[in-house]
Amino acid sequence: MIKNYKFRIYPNKMQNNALQTTLKQVRFVYNKQLELKIKIYKDESKNLSQFELNDYLIELKKKYPFLLKLHSQVLQNINQRINLAFKSFYLRAKRGEKPGFPRFKGKNRYDSITYPQSGFSLNDKLYISKIGEINIVKHRYIKGRIKTMTIKRTATNKWFAFFTAMQENKPSKIINRQIVGIDLGLSHFYADSRGNIINNPRYLRNSEQRLIKIQRKHSRKRKGGHNRKKSRLKLAIIHEKITNQRNDFLHKESRKLANDYSFVAVEKLSIKDMSKNRYLAKSIADVSWHKFLQMLAYKVEETGGKLVKINAHGTSQHCICGNKVEKTLAIRTHRCNNCGVEIDRDIMSAIIIEKLAFFGTTAGSAESNAWGYERMLSSVNQELSLHSS
Secondary structure: EEEEEEEEEEEEHHHHHHHHHHHHHHHHHHHHHHHHHHHHHHOOOOOOOOOHHHHHHHHHHHOHHHHHHHHHHHHHHHHHHHHHHHHHHHHHHHHOOOOOOOOOOOOOOOEEEEOOOOOOOEOOEEEEOEEEEEEEEOOOOOOOEEEEEEEEEHHHHEEEEEEEEEOOOOOOOOOOOOEEEEEEOOEEEEEEEEOOEOOOOHHHHHHHHHHHHHHHHHOOOOOOOOHHHHHHHHHHHHHHHHHHHHHHHHHHHHHHHHOOOOEEEEOOOOHHOOOOOOOHHHHHHHOOOOHHHHHHHHHHHOHHHOEEEOOOOOHHEEEOOOOEEOOOOOOEEOOOOOOOEEHHHHHHHHHHHHHHHHHOOOOOOOOHHHHHHHHHHHHHHHHHHHHHH
């Protein structure tokens, strides 16, 4: 199992200057190697591989002696990034998506340095080859063998070290066999099949007016001026805060589900297609379903459980008894004339998702009785009594 760790580092003034210079140099190499790859393809119809690009690094070092100060594996990683950029380009073109040809990196567009195997060591401080020992806040222990280390500069000029560690795939012993279905939404972040509703914090929406105000001031500043740089930093600080708030929320909610349940069922969502709706795109970006499901998947796996994704459509239009209950989006309460259940529509959707994931049916016949319809109906009624008391 591969796990990532993120730690804040505090370089001194000299180290900060060295890191900034290194970023400029690797950006320079990236653009030179990209230019070379494009030129040879146009002139010779030859697509240089990552290893062939590595051979050209020797000539580049001879021509630009300052590159000798860079660690060899850092330079090789640049070619790996170029290779991955072209692979992604071809894959998108094959899928019929907007390809997005690999671009040259402008100023402040290259903000990370990767050491694939060597050139660094981690003890009480972080040692980086040709940079020195840097103060680091290790707030947790790294388990497993460290494979790579990436130094990244944020838009607010903070520095972080990211470590990728290879761990033995030994999931924790499952303590309970609890299962749950969750229905992701925009009005609520999610509702689960146990009757819990988690509200959507809407961090971006809550900061939107402040962002608009600062963005307008920023657009009036002279490009390249000192005041524009200060304004850009203000914007970056707000966006960073929104990102940190959202990530904290997503980590806590995914951890809670992973600790409480061994098996979690969710509906497969076509987030990319849904984001094409201009009325929903910003709200979908704000809730970060994709990131949440990524976090949930690895955390459930760590505890020995499993995240189950199902192809389900129209879960809000069915009842636990198998009866179809059609509703418009404006109707937020599920009322079934067949079994008499009255409950929040999102909770009922979560119940249906759980049922489909683990028992493969919504039929209200012998199949649903085998699944435990009476048990679920009893839990729904208990939930209703809790809400009414």
